[in-house]
Amino acid sequence: MTEGYQKPLPHIDEMNRPYWDAAKRHELMLQRCQECGHYRYPPGETCPRCLSDRLQWEKVSGRGTVHTWTVFHQVYHPSFASEAPYAVVAVELEEGPRMVTNLVDCKVEDIEIGLPVEVVFDDVTEEITLPKFRPTATEDSPSH
Numbered sequence: 001m002t003e004g005y006q007k008p009l010p011h012i013d014e015m016n017r018p019y020w021d022a023a024k025r026h027e028l029m030l031q032r033c034q035e036c037g038h039y040r041y042p043p044g045e046t047c048p049r050c051l052s053d054r055l056q057w058e059k060v061s062g063r064g065t066v067h068t069w070t071v072f073h074q075v076y077h078p079s080f081a082s083e084a085p086y087a088v089v090a091v092e093l094e095e096g097p098r099m100v101t102n103l104v105d106c107k108v109e110d111i112e113i114g115l116p117v118e119v120v121f122d123d124v125t126e127e128i129t130l131p132k133f134r135p136t137a138t139e140d141s142p143s144h
């Protein structure tokens with residue numbers, strides 16, 4: 001836990017609560033359509049593919065690849081000042097959906113499209129755990 005976390009926090013509502021509850025347990029869960037198997041993110045009422053409303057929360061692998069990325073050199077929020085430049089990436093999960101997220105444990109110059117990544121969980125407050133991604137460990141890498 002980080003005392004006095006200063007960054008903007010996600011807004012939790014009834015629709016996305018299962019996602020954040022899972023993150024708190026250090027699990028990545030997405031809605032999956034029980035009709036056609038499509039995973040959707042962000043959460044919604046219906047499947048964008050077949051329009052079924054039979055969506056259920058299922059745990060996913062947490063693995064994916066960098067689909068695209070950008071580096072912020074400018075500080076848009078004062079709480080990020082100590083971290084600039086920092087990368088914001090779109091990760092394409094193995095299950096299909098893309099998530100905009102932070103890449104950690106990776107130098108900006110080492111980021112590339114297609115880089116294999118895996119989810120890690122950052123407990124930023126008592127209530128909120130943020131899923132982030134880091135390069136997939138290929139050999140024995142130091143744990144955190």
Ligand SMILES: [Zn+2]
Pocket residue numbers: 033034035036037038047048049050051052
């Ligand atoms: Zn569907």
